[in-house]
Amino acid sequence: MRDSVSHPALAQWMQETQAIVEHALEAVLPAADVIPTRLHEAMRYAVLGGGKRVRPLLVFAAGEAFGAPRARLERAAAAVELIHAYSLVHDDMPCMDDDVLRRGKPTVHVQYDDATALLVGDALQSLAFDCLAHAGGEPASTLAMLQRLATASGSSGMAGGQAIDLASVGVKLGADELEAMHRLKTGALLSAAVMLGGLASGDLSIEARAALESYAAAVGLAFQVVDDILDVETDTATLGKTAGKDAQQDKPTYVSTLGLAASKELAERLRRKAHEALAPLAGRALRLAELADLIVLRKH
Numbered sequence: 001m002r003d004s005v006s007h008p009a010l011a012q013w014m015q016e017t018q019a020i021v022e023h024a025l026e027a028v029l030p031a032a033d034v035i036p037t038r039l040h041e042a043m044r045y046a047v048l049g050g051g052k053r054v055r056p057l058l059v060f061a062a063g064e065a066f067g068a069p070r071a072r073l074e075r076a077a078a079a080v081e082l083i084h085a086y087s088l089v090h091d092d093m094p095c096m097d098d099d100v101l102r103r104g105k106p107t108v109h110v111q112y113d114d115a116t117a118l119l120v121g122d123a124l125q126s127l128a129f130d131c132l133a134h135a136g137g138e139p140a141s142t143l144a145m146l147q148r149l150a151t152a153s154g155s156s157g158m159a160g161g162q163a164i165d166l167a168s169v170g171v172k173l174g175a176d177e178l179e180a181m182h183r184l185k186t187g188a189l190l191s192a193a194v195m196l197g198g199l200a201s202g203d204l205s206i207e208a209r210a211a212l213e214s215y216a217a218a219v220g221l222a223f224q225v226v227d228d229i230l231d232v233e234t235d236t237a238t239l240g241k242t243a244g245k246d247a248q249q250d251k252p253t254y255v256s257t258l259g260l261a262a263s264k265e266l267a268e269r270l271r272r273k274a275h276e277a278l279a280p281l282a283g284r285a286l287r288l289a290e291l292a293d294l295i296v297l298r299k300h
């Protein structure tokens with residue numbers, strides 16, 4: 001994503017934050033030589049050294065806007081990324097999207113086997129909550145973060161969206177149904193990333209909370225609209241995952257539902273909506289504003 005960044009201060013912040021997150025993930029994952037070694041090695045393979053780390057960046061951008069302690073942000077960012085990594089491992093399995101390439105590498109079930117991939121996803125999900133439970137600080141705010149992450153990941157969030165997605169193969173969805181699906185499948189975890197950052201401060205006003213929720217909803221949907229555009233406009237090598245997969249699997253997407261031009265207009269409208277949502281936060285949300293731009297303007 002850094003190739004879409006024109007602002008040197010933002011590029012530096014992203015690089016530093018991504019390094020902090022990498023270190024936090026490295027520290028929280030079991031070592032590969034701890035029994036069961038094959039499972040631990042595969043968990044590390046699934047998580048480390050890849051991905052844009054968009055969700056952790058959102059955690060830090062929101063958290064820093066409200067003065068959240070860095071140690072809590074590290075835990076929150078790692079927890080969200082662990083959930084995301086688990087979802088990718090399961091999504092790539094033969095019983096779901098059946099893909100062989102992820103983050104430029106063979107998918108976990110290809111590199112290891114199906115049973116290991118299933119267990120990797122299970123174990124990463126448990127690890128995410130364990131990681132967040134040890135975030136320190138006020139127990140009430142940690143509990144609020146745990147609840148938000150659980151809701152975002154479960155059947156009223158990402159897993160529910162995935163269920164709708166799997167049931168939608170070959171089905172023509174209307175724009176509203178498509179939006180409802182993506183708000184769960186992709187939007188819920190991205191929104192949780194923003195909200196966990198804010199909640200980590202332990203001190204969010206009602207107004208600030210509403211502004212963050214509104215920003216998160218716009219950015220969460222924009223991410224998916226852009227993902228659908230990239231799926232038709234970008235090659236496999238750049239994406240690090242198989243391009244053109246949605247059309248191949250006859251899945252409804254923004255591009256198939258609205259067309260390419262209207263999808264691009266929608267992404268731009270959502271980018272502006274994200275900026276507007278931040279207005280009540282005055283100047284404190286610069287990084288969040290920049291990330292909204294990046295999510296819409298990214299090339300992979």
Ligand code: GRG
Pocket residue numbers: 050051052053054084086087088090091103158159162185186224227300
């Ligand atoms: C298996 C419960 C379960 C859910 C899977 C995340 C997901 C739900 C499916 C992934 C399929 C997909 C391509 C979704 C579209 C948006 C998305 C989540 C893309 C991948 O996220 P990125 O681009 O990936 O942030 P990196 O590798 O950069 O972390």
